[in-house]
Amino acid sequence: MSYSSKLLExxxxxxxxxxxxxxxxxxxxxxxxxxxxxxxxxxxxxxIQDLVQKVQYCTCCHTISDDVLCSICSSEIRDDxxxxxxxxxxxxxxxxxxNQFKGKYHILxxxxxxxxxxxxxxxxxxxxxxxxxxxxxxxxxMAISPTIEGETTMYYISKLLDGYDVNLSSIARGVAxxxxxxxxxxxTLGRSIQTRIPYSLSQ
Amino acid sequence: MSYSSKLLExxxxxxxxxxxxxxxxxxxxxxxxxxxxxxxxxxxxxxIQDLVQKVQYCTCCHTISDDVLCSICSSEIRDDxxxxxxxxxxxxxxxxxxNQFKGKYHILxxxxxxxxxxxxxxxxxxxxxxxxxxxxxxxxxMAISPTIEGETTMYYISKLLDGYDVNLSSIARGVAxxxxxxxxxxxTLGRSIQTRIPYSLSQ
Numbered sequence: 001m002s003y004s005s006k007l008l009e010x011x012x013x014x015x016x017x018x019x020x021x022x023x024x025x026x027x028x029x030x031x032x033x034x035x036x037x038x039x040x041x042x043x044x045x046x047x048i049q050d051l052v053q054k055v056q057y058c059t060c061c062h063t064i065s066d067d068v069l070c071s072i073c074s075s076e077i078r079d080d081x082x083x084x085x086x087x088x089x090x091x092x093x094x095x096x097x098x099n100q101f102k103g104k105y106h107i108l109x110x111x112x113x114x115x116x117x118x119x120x121x122x123x124x125x126x127x128x129x130x131x132x133x134x135x136x137x138x139x140x141x142m143a144i145s146p147t148i149e150g151e152t153t154m155y156y157i158s159k160l161l162d163g164y165d166v167n168l169s170s171i172a173r174g175v176a177x178x179x180x181x182x183x184x185x186x187x188t189l190g191r192s193i194q195t196r197i198p199y200s201l202s203q
Numbered sequence: 204m205s206y207s208s209k210l211l212e213x214x215x216x217x218x219x220x221x222x223x224x225x226x227x228x229x230x231x232x233x234x235x236x237x238x239x240x241x242x243x244x245x246x247x248x249x250x251i252q253d254l255v256q257k258v259q260y261c262t263c264c265h266t267i268s269d270d271v272l273c274s275i276c277s278s279e280i281r282d283d284x285x286x287x288x289x290x291x292x293x294x295x296x297x298x299x300x301x302n303q304f305k306g307k308y309h310i311l312x313x314x315x316x317x318x319x320x321x322x323x324x325x326x327x328x329x330x331x332x333x334x335x336x337x338x339x340x341x342x343x344x345m346a347i348s349p350t351i352e353g354e355t356t357m358y359y360i361s362k363l364l365d366g367y368d369v370n371l372s373s374i375a376r377g378v379a380x381x382x383x384x385x386x387x388x389x390x391t392l393g394r395s396i397q398t399r400i401p402y403s404l405s406q
Contacts, residue, residue, distance in 0.1 A: 056208075
C-alpha cells in the first residue's frame with residue numbers, strides 16, 4: 001500500500017506487529033486514532049510504554065504485580081496451605097473470575113514441551129518446589145492443560161515432590177455445564193463416564 | 204475481571220478503547236506485549252503517540268502529510284487538471300493502490316448527512332470549489348459512496364460549480380470483476396443493465 005505520510009506508515013507498521021492485526025486492520029486503527037482526540041492516542045501509547053517499561057513480577061507466584069509481592073500473595077485472608085499451579089497469567093485471571101478459589105497461585109510460565117524446546121529449567125518449577133518445602137503447603141491443585149505436555153509437567157512436578165507431605169490434585173475434567181453430550185469430544189466424554197460422581201438427592 | 208496489577212489494568216483499559224477490541228482481546232494484546240521484547244512495546248507506544256501528536260494535513264487536498272503539501276499535490280508528474288474527490292484517506296489509499304489514476308485528489312472528510320448532523324460547512328467543500336476555480340481543473344471525478352448522502356453531496360457540489368467549465372464524472376458502478384450475477388444486489392444489477400457498455404471484438 002502507498003501512504004502519503006511516513007508518520008502514518010510507521011504507525012501502521014508498528015500496529016501490524018500486534019497479533020491478528022494485518023496491514024488493513026492497522027490502517028483502520030491508525031485512522032481511528034487520528035479521528036479521535038489526540039489525548040486518547042497519547043493515553044493508549046503511554047499505557048503500552050508504561051506496561052512494558054515498568055512491569056514487575058511477584059517474586060513469590062510470578063504474576064504481574066505492582067509491588068514485590070502481588071495482592072494475592074500478600075493477602076492475609078487467603079489460604080496459604082493451598083497452591084493452584086497454572087501455566088499463565090491468563091489462566092490465573094480466569095480462575096480468579098470464578099470466585100471459587102481462595103488459596104494462592106503459582107505461575108509456571110508455560111509447560112514442558114520438548115518440541116518447542118521448553119525444559120523444566122525454563123519454567124518456574126524450582127521456585128514452586130522450594131515454596132512447597134518452606135511454606136508447608138498441604139495441597140497443590142494442578143490447573144494445567146490436559147495435553148501430553150501438561151501431563152508430563154504434572155508428572156515431573158509430582159516426582160520432585162515424592163516423599164513430601166503434600167496432596168496433589170488436578171482440576172476436574174468432564175462435560176461442561178450447558179454442554180451438549182453429542183458435541184463433547186470422545187476423550188472427554190469417555191473420561192467423564194469413568195470418573196463419574198455419585199448422585200444424591202440432598203445435593 | 205480482576206487483575207493483579209494496576210499497570211496491567213490501565214493498559215487493558217487503554218487498549219480496549221481501540222475499535223473492535225474488547226476486554227478479552229485487550230488482555231491478549233497486553234500479555235502479548237509483555238511476552239515480546241520491551242523494545243517492541245516501546246516502538247508501538249511511541250508510534251501511536253507520534254502519529255497523534257505530529258500529524259499534519261496537506262493544505263491543498265487534506266490528506267495526511269509530513270509537509271505542508273503532500274507528495275501527490277507537490278508531484279510535477281501528476282495531472283493537475285483532474286481531481287478525484289473522495290470521502291476519506293482510506294479511499295485515497297485504495298484508489299492509489301490500483302495505479303490507475305494519475306491526477307490529484309481532494310478529501311472531503313465525509314459526506315453530507317443531516318441525520319448525523321454533517322452539513323456542507325463541516326466538509327472540505329469550500330476549498331474544493333476554490334481549487335477548481337483557481338487551478339483551472341478540467342475534470343472532477345466523484346468517487347463517493349452511491350448512497351442517498353453521497354448523491355446529495357455530489358448534487359450539492361455540482362450546483363456550486365454550475366456555470367464553470369469543468370466536467371463532472373462519477374466512478375462506474377456495476378457488477379464486480381469475478382463477481383457472480385446471482386449474488387449481486389438488485390439495484391447494482393439493474394443499473395448495470397441500464398448503463399451497459401458496447402462490446403467490441405477489438406477490446
